[in-house]
Amino acid sequence: MLKRTHHCGELRKDHIDQRVTLSGWVNNYRDHGGVVFIDVRDRNGITQLVFHPENKAAHDLADTLRHEFVIAVSGVVRERIGPKGEPAHNPKLATGEIEIDCDQLEVLNRAQTPPFTPDEFGKVGEELRLKYRYIELRRPTMLNIIRTRHRVAKIMRDYFDAEGFYEVETPFLCKSTPEGARDFLVPSRLQPGEFYALPQSPQLFKQILMVAGVDKYVQIVRCFRDEDPRADRQAEFTQVDLEMSFVEQDDVMTCVEGMIRKVWKDILGVEVPVIQRMPYAEAMDRYGSDRPDLRFDMELIDVSDLAAKTDFKVFTGAIAAGGLVKAIRVPGGSKLTRKQTDALAEWVKQFGAGGLPITKIENGAVATGVGKFIAGISADLIARMGAEDGDLLCFGVSEKPAVVHRVLGELRVKLAHDLEMIKPGQWEWLWVVDFPAIEWNEDQKRWDSLHHPFTAPNDEDLAKLDSGDHKQIASIKSKAYDLVLNGSELGGGSIRIHRPEVQSKVFALLGIDEEAARTKFGFLLDALNFGAPPHGGIAFGLDRVVMHLCNTTNIRDVIAFPKTQTGADLMTDAPSHVDDVQLAELSLRVQTHNKKDKSV
RNA sequence: GGGGGCGUAGCUCAAUUGGUUAGAGCACCGGACUGUCGAUCCGGAGGUUGCGGGUUCGAUCCCCGUCGCCCUCGCCA
Numbered sequence A: 001m002l003k004r005t006h007h008c009g010e011l012r013k014d015h016i017d018q019r020v021t022l023s024g025w026v027n028n029y030r031d032h033g034g035v036v037f038i039d040v041r042d043r044n045g046i047t048q049l050v051f052h053p054e055n056k057a058a059h060d061l062a063d064t065l066r067h068e069f070v071i072a073v074s075g076v077v078r079e080r081i082g083p084k085g086e087p088a089h090n091p092k093l094a095t096g097e098i099e100i101d102c103d104q105l106e107v108l109n110r111a112q113t114p115p116f117t118p119d120e121f122g123k124v125g126e127e128l129r130l131k132y133r134y135i136e137l138r139r140p141t142m143l144n145i146i147r148t149r150h151r152v153a154k155i156m157r158d159y160f161d162a163e164g165f166y167e168v169e170t171p172f173l174c175k176s177t178p179e180g181a182r183d184f185l186v187p188s189r190l191q192p193g194e195f196y197a198l199p200q201s202p203q204l205f206k207q208i209l210m211v212a213g214v215d216k217y218v219q220i221v222r223c224f225r226d227e228d229p230r231a232d233r234q235a236e237f238t239q240v241d242l243e244m245s246f247v248e249q250d251d252v253m254t255c256v257e258g259m260i261r262k263v264w265k266d267i268l269g270v271e272v273p274v275i276q277r278m279p280y281a282e283a284m285d286r287y288g289s290d291r292p293d294l295r296f297d298m299e300l301i302d303v304s305d306l307a308a309k310t311d312f313k314v315f316t317g318a319i320a321a322g323g324l325v326k327a328i329r330v331p332g333g334s335k336l337t338r339k340q341t342d343a344l345a346e347w348v349k350q351f352g353a354g355g356l357p358i359t360k361i362e363n364g365a366v367a368t369g370v371g372k373f374i375a376g377i378s379a380d381l382i383a384r385m386g387a388e389d390g391d392l393l394c395f396g397v398s399e400k401p402a403v404v405h406r407v408l409g410e411l412r413v414k415l416a417h418d419l420e421m422i423k424p425g426q427w428e429w430l431w432v433v434d435f436p437a438i439e440w441n442e443d444q445k446r447w448d449s450l451h452h453p454f455t456a457p458n459d460e461d462l463a464k465l466d467s468g469d470h471k472q473i474a475s476i477k478s479k480a481y482d483l484v485l486n487g488s489e490l491g492g493g494s495i496r497i498h499r500p501e502v503q504s505k506v507f508a509l510l511g512i513d514e515e516a517a518r519t520k521f522g523f524l525l526d527a528l529n530f531g532a533p534p535h536g537g538i539a540f541g542l543d544r545v546v547m548h549l550c551n552t553t554n555i556r557d558v559i560a561f562p563k564t565q566t567g568a569d570l571m572t573d574a575p576s577h578v579d580d581v582q583l584a585e586l587s588l589r590v591q592t593h594n595k596k597d598k599s600v
Numbered sequence B: 001g002g003g004g005g006c007g008u009a010g011c012u013c014a015a016u017u018g019g020u021u022a023g024a025g026c027a028c029c030g031g032a033c034u035g036u037c038g039a040u041c042c043g044g045a046g047g048u049u050g051c052g053g054g055u056u057c058g059a060u061c062c063c064c065g066u067c068g069c070c071c072u073c074g075c076c077a
Helices: A056-063 A126-131 A140-162 A203-211 A249-268 A280-287 A313-320 A338-351 A369-373 A375-385 A401-418 A459-466 A470-474 A500-509 A514-529 A542-550 A580-585
Strands: A019-031 A036-042 A045-051 A070-079 A098-109 A185-187 A195-197 A216-224 A236-245 A277-279 A324-330 A358-362 A392-398 A429-433 A438-441 A446-449 A480-485 A488-495 A535-541
Touching (some): A019 A045, A019 A098, A036 A056, A045 A056, A045 A070, A056 A098, A140 A216, A140 A249, A203 A216, A203 A514, A236 A249, A236 A542, A249 A480, A249 A535, A249 A542, A277 A280, A313 A369, A324 A375, A324 A401, A369 A375, A459 A500, A488 A542, A500 A514
Parallel strands (some): A277 A429
Antiparallel strands (some): A019 A070, A036 A045, A216 A236, A236 A535, A324 A392, A358 A392, A429 A480, A438 A446
C-alpha cells in the first residue's frame, strides 16, 4: 500500500516539483475523456489529482473511480496551469494553486453509491443523516465539530491539571435515588430483582472525594437522565464536573471563569470579560427568566400601579387577585400584523397566559389593541416604558406573578429572534446567584429544593431553617450559582453542606425523614460525620459549550452518535428486543411489547 | 401524556377541485469530450406516493388507524 506523505489539505506552491503520496476518499471526479480530474478528500482538506493518458494504467484505473472510493495516489506536485500556460488556480480551495500529476493509483476500497455525498451542497434529511452517520461525519463541518470538541476537552483538562485538579472516574453502575430526573435502570444478574441506576451526575461521589481528601476533582463524564429530549437536551450527555475543598463561592466561580476564558480565547480568539453577577430575584424581575439573554433589551417593567387605575377588567381583576401586570417594549414592533400578534397571543397560552394584551404606539399615544381600555394611563405608561412611535407594548397579566414572568420571559426571547434583534458574534455572559434554597410546590404541598438537597444555605439564613415560618423559609438563599451564556444555562453549582446537622435540617424541611435519608444517602451522611471539609463545585454541559463554539442550536450536531427524540439510535437500531435467555438470566419478564414489532 | 409540522425515485422537491401515462434537478448506468473544479453534451434506467384500512367510478390528494422524524408543553432536584 502506498503510504501517505502529506494530508489532503496541506500542499501549497512551496511543494511544487515534490513527489508526494496522498490517501483519502474520492470527493468528486471529472472525466474529460483524455485528462481525468479527481478531488481526493481526507479530514484535512481536498486536493485535485490529475491523470494524463500517458500514464495509461493509472489513467484507466482513474476512469473507474466513483464517489467515496478509497484511494492512495503518488505523483508530483504541479502548479495548476491552463491550456495556454496561464494559471488555473481554484480560489475556493486552500490547495487550489496546485494539483498532483499522478502516475500511481491504488484503489484501497470501492464504495457503493452513497445515499448522499459528504459535500455540503444539497441538503439532506436528518433521519437519513443519522442512519448513515459515518457518511455525514465525513463532512468538513462535522469533522470540524469533532475536532473542536476534542480541543475543548483538551484545553479544559490542561487547564484543570495546571490548577491542581485530579481527574477521577466515578461509577456508572450506581444506586438509584428517586429524586430529580427519572433514572435509567440496569438489572443486576448477581442479585436478582435488584437494580443499578446510571448516574444523573456524579454529585454524591465527588462530595465523597472531597471527604477523602482529593481536594480538587474534575471529570469529563457521561450522565444519563431518562427524560424527553429537546433540541438542546439528550438523555445521554456529557458534563464537565468539578469539586473543590476549602473554598467559597467566589473561588469556584473564579476558577471556572479562567477555564471559560481560556477555551473562548484558544478556540475563537474571543476575550471573555469579567463575568457580571445578578441575583436570581433580579433576573426574574427584569427578564422573567433565571437564565436571561442579555443580547437584547425588552426588559420586563412593572406597570401594576398604572394598570390598577384603568377600568380594564383583565388588568384590575388580576391585580385584585394578588397578581401583577408587567410590560415589555418591543422596538419597532408595530410592524407586526394583526395576524402575527394574534398568533403570539395564542403562543403564550402554553405558558399559562390567558392571552396577550398588546397596544401599538402611534402619535405619542397607545393606539391599537387594548389601547382604548388604557387610554387614561397612556402618557404615564409611555413615559415609564420609554416607548416611541412604532413600538409595540406587550402585557403580561396574571394573578400568578410566576406566570407573568414566564410569559414575558419567553416572549422577549421569541420576539428577539423573530425580529432579528440579535447580532451574530455577541457573547453575553452572566452569573446568576442568590438562588432561593427551596421553593414551595403547591401541587404536592411540600418544599422542593431548587438546586439539590446538598446545597448550602447562606450563613445568615441558617437560623431560618427551623423557624417553621413559611415566609422565612421561602426567603432562605443558597450558595448556588449558574453560568449563563446568551440565554442558555451552561452550568450550575453550589457550595455544599458539609455539617451533618445542617444537612439533617434541610432533609427534614424537604420532608425526607431520618430513615428515608439513611436509606437514600446514608453513605454521604456517614462521610459528613467523618471530617468533611467545606467544599463546593460546579458542572457544565460540555455539549452546550461546544454548541455555542460551533454556532449550532442542535445538540445532535455536537454528538458523534446521537439519539432521536424517542431515544433511538437510527444507525444501530437501539433500543431493541433481547431474547428470553438474556431476560431469564436477569430474572426479568417483559409485560408489554413495543408497538413496532422488532421481535426476533 | 398533550399541541404543531413533515413523510412521493438513491437524495432534494413538484404534481391544479380527487382525474386517466406521478414529473424535475442532482446521484446512478451507457456514450462523447485533453484543463475541469458543484465540468459539459447525448442517451438510459429508476416509484409498494411510510404502512394498514375506509369513502369514491377513480385517492399522492379526503377520512380513520398506525409507524418514523423534527419542534414544543409537561418533564429535566
